[in-house]
Amino acid sequence: MRLTTAEIDRYGPLYDCRPPSQDGLSVISGPNEAGKTLYLEAxxxxxxxxxADVMDPSPRVNQTPTGRAVVEHNDEQYEFDGKTSLCDITQIEPSHLQSVFVVRDSDLQLPSNQEYYTSLIEKLGDIHTTEINAITSALKDRGRLTNRRLNISSDQSYHNAGDVHDKANALAEEIREYTEKIEEEGLDELDTRRLRVKRELRETREQLNEQQRAKTVAEYERLSKQLDTYRSTSDQLAELEDYDRDTLEELRALSNDLKRDKEDLRELDDDIEKKQGEVGETTEELEELNDQQSDLERRESAVDDVRTALETYRDRQDEATGADRRIELMRPAALVSLLGAGGAGVVGAITGTLSAVGLGVLLLLVSAICGVLYYQANQRLTGIETAREAALQTARDAGFDVEAVNEVAPAIESFDGKLSRIRERTAKKEQEHQSAQNTLEELRDDKSELQTQIKEQENELRERLEEANVESIEEYEEVVGMREDLEPDKQTAKQSLVDRFAEQDADDPENKAEAWEDELNELVTDVDTDEVDTDTYDDEKLQQLEAEVKRLERKRDDLQERLDEHDDTLDKFDRRARTLNSQPFIGRSLDLDTRSKEGLETLAEDLNSVVQQLDEDADISRKALEIFGRIESKEEQKLSDLFDPDGPASRTFEQLTGGRYKQVAYDPDAHDLVVERQDGRTLSPEVLSQGTKDQLYFATRVSLAQQLLGSTPGFLLLDDPFLAADPDRLNQGFQTLQELADDGWQILYLTAKQEVSETMVEEYDLNHTKMEPSSLST
Structure with missing residues (x-):
């Protein structure tokens, strides 16, 4: 199999790329980004x-190439333009074409999965793996199983059997749990209970409406009376607007002041009368005191004479102080002296002595002196007595009743004290009299002012009563009471209307009343007042009915909510059953036939039949797969024949490695390649150096390609497989390629490496085509 033509008209930026297709080993060189990889992809x-679906990495251009490729195979030519397939004329599969016949430096490693080698060996040998795989695939399809764990698959190709199984099983379990709930809570009876409650609610509402109509009419009648009251009280209050409690209090205050002033006037008259009596009394007392004072003052000169006589007596008495004592002493001394003188004279006369005569003379002289002194003292005592008598007589003449002179001084003192007291009392009484007269004048002035004030108050009170058009304060108070009695009635009526209809914007009461009347009439627009018996209205019954309506509404809503939830649950069960694709498994679709517990139980049984059918199919398939698995294990041992120790892979690898490795084999247990060194050691590809690993996979591709083509030469498309090789390995690689070319293989080597485009091309005299970046559109 060889390429005779490989021309690309357009592939992304690559256009009109037509390198020659020559036999043997040909080199297409060009710098990076010259379009070599795009040419290979196209x-x-x-x-x-x-x-394109199996290429790794994916194509760089997301479009289908245009161009033409011609392949010669078994002496026939086939043209390929992207519509025909090389796999139709060979046993090559798309994955083999990309991984075996194309070798890139970036993807020298082969796939390590078992399926890859299995597909190769089935193409290369007489092995029944395909039949076994077909059977196992059919068994998996029959049981709707996954490839690895053999669980029921949820793949769309199996009608999502795994999801259907799990969903059916879960839904059946939920339905079983819900049927138990239906049994426990009596959910099947919800609609009947709801209808019963609705009927009770309707009947109760009718009773409530009757009560509400009666209440409306009763309220209409009540508010009509309130409106009438509001109007009448407003009219009456408008007439009594000038009568107010403040004015009443002012009138009362004025009346009280008048009463108080009149009482004060009466008290003032009493005070004047008393004060006049007091003035009269003080006048009499003052006259009496003046008489007493005059009497005493008339005696005052006589008392002065008594005072003078008493002073004279006292002076005489001071002069005669000790006269009595001297008299008492002089009298015996004179007598003794006289007797002594007489005795001395006698003695002297007898004796004739001079001393006795002298003593007698002396004693006689003493007796004479004592006599004189006695006379003087006696004269003083006589003067004192005369003065005493004069003092007593003067005192008696002055009106003093005295018996002894020592009573005179106290009598004078008593007189002086009495006169002084009389004068003080007289002066005090005169002051009291004057004060009483002054007070009396003041009282009279106050009376005059009070009388004037009372007259003014009486005039003011009379004028204000006349202005109020009443006869008395009591009558004014009665009118105010009427107004105050009307005001609460008006406010009560107004508040009732405001509470029901809200406040009106109008200021005038009549306008307010008209607005309320309109709203009041609106209140009974929908009510035939003639057919409503207000006597049936009972507020307590109304409240009971309202409470009963609310209770029944809550009960109805609760039942409705539970019924809705029940219906939603049934709907969900029905939807889930309908969306469950059970047709492929039991031949029919599922749904909820009857919305009841029995219907749910039937649906649960149908779901169980789906689960049982899927489980039975899966169990049967698993048992069959177990049998065929053992058969497949025996067949899998034949994979090792793909890499015969003396086969092309071993020979090519030995040549590429310069004899360091001598054998390439396949390990069916590890599902991977192993190599044997010259020293007999066996190694896995992971432990090899990168260069040796590249050589291994290149040799493996060459071997696989040869066996895929039945040991006939074909073509290899190489994209710098030795890019990282050193000069020795590069040379060894080109020796191997040259040998393959000598054996008839057509090799197209695309490279950006100068050692290849210069050294290898010249050394092996290779066909060489250069690609320039100009082949890419910009």
Whole structure:
């Protein structure tokens, strides 16, 4: 199989790219971004349109290429333009075309999944893996199972069997739980109970409406009376507007002041009368005191004479102080002296002594002196007695009743004290009399002023009563009482109307009344007042009916809500059952036939039949798959024949590695390649160096390609597979490619590496085509 033509008309920015298709090893070189990779992608899609779905990485251009590729196979030529497929004339699949016949430096590693090698070995040997896979695939389809865990699949190709199974099982369980709830809560009876409550509610509302109509009419009648009251009281209050409590209080105050002033006048008259008596009494007392004072003052000169006589007596008495004592002493001394003188004289006469005579003379002289002194003292006592008598007589003449001179001084003092007291009393009484007269004048003045004030008050009170058109304060008070009695009635009536109809904007009461009357008439617009018996209205019954209506409404709403929830739940069950695609599994669709507990139980049984059918199909398929799995394990051992130790993969790898590795094999347990070193050690690709790993996968691709084509030469499309190779490995790689070309393989080597376009081309004398960036549209 070889390419004879590979021309690209347009692929993204690549256009009119027509490199020659020559036998053997050909090199197409060009710098990076010259379009080499785009050319390779376009060529693959012309050969196999489905290759784009398995390309990794995905195509760089999101469009179908235009151009032409011609392949010669088994002596026949086939033209490919993106509509025919290379896989139709060979056993190559799209994944093989991209992974085996195209080798890129960036994807030298082969897929490591078992399915890839299985598809290869089925193409290369007489193995029944395909039949087994077809059977197992059919069994999985029959049981609607997933590939790996063999669970019921939810894939759309199986009509979402896994989802249907889980949803049907979950829905059946929910329905079973809900049927138990229906049984416990009596949900099937909800509609009957709701209808019964609705009937009770309707009857209660009719009774309530009757009560409300009666209340409306009663309220209309009550408010009509209130409106009449408001109008009548407003009219009466308008007439009594000038009568107010403040004026009444002023009149009362004026009357009280008048009464108080008249009482004060009466008291003032009493005070004047008393004060006049007091003035008369003080006049009499003052006259009496003046008489007493005159009497005493007339005696005052006589008392002065008594005072003088008493002073004379006292002076005489002071002069005669000790006269009595001297008299008492002089009398015996004179007598003794006289007797002594007589005795001394006798003695002297007898004796004739001079001393006795001298003593007698002396004693006689003493006796004479004592006599003189006695006389003088006696004369003083006589003067004192005369003065005493004069003093007593003067005192008696002055009106003093005295018996002894020592009573005179107290009598004088008593007189002086009495005169002084009389004068003080007289002066005080004169002052009292004057004060009483002054007070009397003031009282008379006050009386005159009070009388004037009373007259003014009486005039003012009379004038104000006349202005109010009443005879008395009591009559004014009665009118005010009438107004005050009317005001609450008006306010009560107004408040009733405001409470029912709200306040009116009008200021005039009549306008307010007219507005309220309109609203009042509006109140009974829909009520035939003649057919309503207001006696049936009972507020307590109305409240009971309102409460009963609310209770029944709540009960109805609760039942309706529960019924709605029940209906919603039934709807949800029905919708979920209808949306459940049960037709592929039991041959019919599911729904809720009857909206009842029995209908739900029937639906749950139908759902269980879906679950049971899916479980039975899955169980049967799993058992069959277990049997065929054991058969497939035996067939899988044949995969190892794909990599015969002496096959092309081992030979190519040994040549590429310079003999360091001698064998490539397939490990069916690990589903991966293994290599054997020259020293006999076995290694997995993961432990190899990157260069050796590239050589391994290149050798593997060459081997797979040879076996896919039945050991006949084909073509290889290489995109710089040795880009990272050092000069030795690059040379070894081109030796291998040259040997493949010598064996008849057509190799197209695309490169941006100068060592290839210069050294390798010249050394191996290769066909060489250059690609320039000008082949790309800008």
């Amino acid at each position: 060529l693959l899609q012309l050969l196999e349109p489905d290759v």
